[in-house]
Amino acid sequence: MSKITHEHLGRQAIVYIRQSTADQVANNLESQRRQYGLADRARQLGWSDVAVIDDDLGRSGGGVARPGFEKLLAAICEGRVGAVVSIEASRLARNGRDWHTLLEFCGLVGTLILDEDGIYDARHPNDRLLLGMKGTMSEMELSVLRQRSLEALKQKARRGELFMTVAIGYVRIGNNRIEKDPDRRIVEAIALIFAKFAERVDRDIGAEVIVRLQPLGIEAALAAQTVRSRASEDKRRQVELALEQARYEVGRARRQYDAVDPDNRLVAAELETRWNERLTVVRDLETDLEELTTSSATEPTPVDHERLMLLGADLQRAWTSAGVTSEAKKRIVRTLIDEIVVRVEDSTLDLVIRWHGGAHSALKVKKNRSGQHRWSAEGETIDLVRVLARQMPDRAIASVLNRAGKTTGRGNGWTQSRVCSLRNHNEIPAYREGERQERGEVTLDEAATGSVCQPIDRAPSDQRWSTFGEPAL
Structure with missing residues (x-):
């Protein structure tokens, strides 16, 4: 016996449409077509008054506020809904509270629930049991999806690829890349900020470099340079091995291309594309190897070693000499210092200098007052x-x-x-x-x-x- 009665057909059939995210609304258009197509199915079953509620497009069904779902419940309570039509139970609700509230209201006023699998009457025990299982499975499915998404985010965070927000002056490119903001006004403003900030600390950093560049500090720098030279050699060896493998892949791709029937253009075109891709990989690796070879650090000669050791005895005069350019000082600083961590306090800048080799130094620099700069009069x-x-x-x-x-x-x-x-x-x-x-x-x-x-x-x-x-x- 059919569950649809004249009483049901005398009321309104409401098609409830929902997609969870804005991305689904924009890209998963086939799901939208299927859901909107349910209105035709309701008319085929005998309903003449069919309404569509799509206010919840882009809203999750896991418990957030949904004005469309609230409108549906209000219409059911008024007793003017004969059937609720949805593509599946998960579209109606993804949590037990909303799902069982819907079942209770439908059972009280005799509203049917329709999906692609069948027709259900919440007043019948068997249908109520089946609907309860569908709701539980829908809620469990959402919980599993959330758990998987959370684990995926943790994995990206461990790899350093998780970008929830980006710093001012940068923009997100795709899902896992950031680049500088192309707006020249923003770029120049940030550059000005960094330039003014550097003016506050360059004198104190220079003094600290002079203290460190004594013979003992130079010995440490020489040792660090030797370690970096070995690391560069190891990296160059890895690139050489990768290049050897890439050249083998090029040869194999070329042999596959030569072996194919030239008239079979579909296969030949694909093999030619693969061959070109492997040639590109070889060119990139050759470029990397050339850069590593030309820029690899070399251990200083005995003459260089002696000159560096003598530098410590007269470093103050050499550093402040008018003939020493700022570029030369920058090269020295980059050679000795790995990074500088700055924390801004009320009236001072707390600096932690991390030297190549692992040593750390702490500095306190007084902040300039408003309007004060390096060119201010004494x-x-x-x-x-x-x-x-x-x-x-x-x-x-x-x-x-x-x-x-x-x-x-x-x-x-x-x-x-x-x-x-x-x-x-x-x-x-x-x-x-x-x-x-x-x-x-x-x-x-x-x-x-x-x-x-x-x-x-x-x-x-x-x-x-x-x-x-x-x-x-």
């Missing part, structure tokens, strides 16, 4: 300008600084505009004409010429003089 010069600004204008201050041998942060001489810029940056008030007289101060030149004969309301002992023709401090 604090002594700023203090001097702060005092002089109470007694003379910017042009005279520039003259005094130049006579005293003071220079700007970039080593330039002082001018009126540079003194003005320094004052404004350090919030030093400009000199106001006549303020020295208001304070009762005169220069030695003014006293000698008698331009100030009598101090106003001050005793002669209260006058202050300077020895270089300027007011005393």
Whole structure:
């Protein structure tokens, strides 16, 4: 006897459609066609009023909020649904709570459940048992899929290939690759950040390198260079073996291509493609071998060894010599230092230097204040300008600084505009004409010429003089 009655056909049939992820919605189009095609099956079974609920496309059935499923339950409770049509039980729910709630509601109002396998009435014990088993199997299947996915993520993490998020300035390419952001504005901004950051620590790193580059440190560097030379030789040997195997594969591919009937183009084309692929592998390995051969580290000669040992006795003068370029210093740093780990604290930078060979050094570098940089004027010069600004204008201050041998942060001489810029940056008030007289101060030149004969309301002992023709401090 058919389970579909006139009472069921008098109500509405609802086709419930769901796919778990946005990727499935975009790419698994065949599943969508099958699910939407269930509306035709409902009409073939006798329903004239067929509705489709597809609000849950891209939503998991494992317990997350699903507005489409909630709409379905509300319609069932209103008693206007004769049948719920789904391609399989897992589309309706992937957890026991939602599944058994659906069964209870369908049993109370007499709503049928249809899938590709059959028609079920939740009021019948046998159908209820079968539906319960389908729901349990669906929930178990999701649990197994989750466990497999979790293990796969752990394996990728162990290999260093798991990228959940990427750092600022990088973008994800495919599933397991990252590259620099092609946006030139972002690239230049990050480069500027690193350049400014390096300005804070290069002086302290240089001092630490000088300390380390004593004869004992040079001996360690020589030993590390020998170890790297051996490692490079081992790597080169592995590439040579791989190249030998690749050349054998090329020969075999060529023999297979020569042996095929030329008229059999389908087979010949495939064999030719394989032959070309193996030739590409050989070329790549030959390039790698050539690079390893030309760039492999060699052990220093006795003459080089003696020169390096003598370097420790006069390293400070050699490092600070004007003839030593920044590129040469960088090469020395790269030779000695493997990496530098920096942790930013409130007012300092904590640096851990890891040297080639395994040794570590800890440094603390004071952070620059806002607006401070490596080209800032010395604090002594700023203090001097702060005092002089109470007694003379910017042009005279520039003259005094130049006579005293003071220079700007970039080593330039002082001018009126540079003194003005320094004052404004350090919030030093400009000199106001006549303020020295208001304070009762005169220069030695003014006293000698008698331009100030009598101090106003001050005793002669209260006058202050300077020895270089300027007011005393």
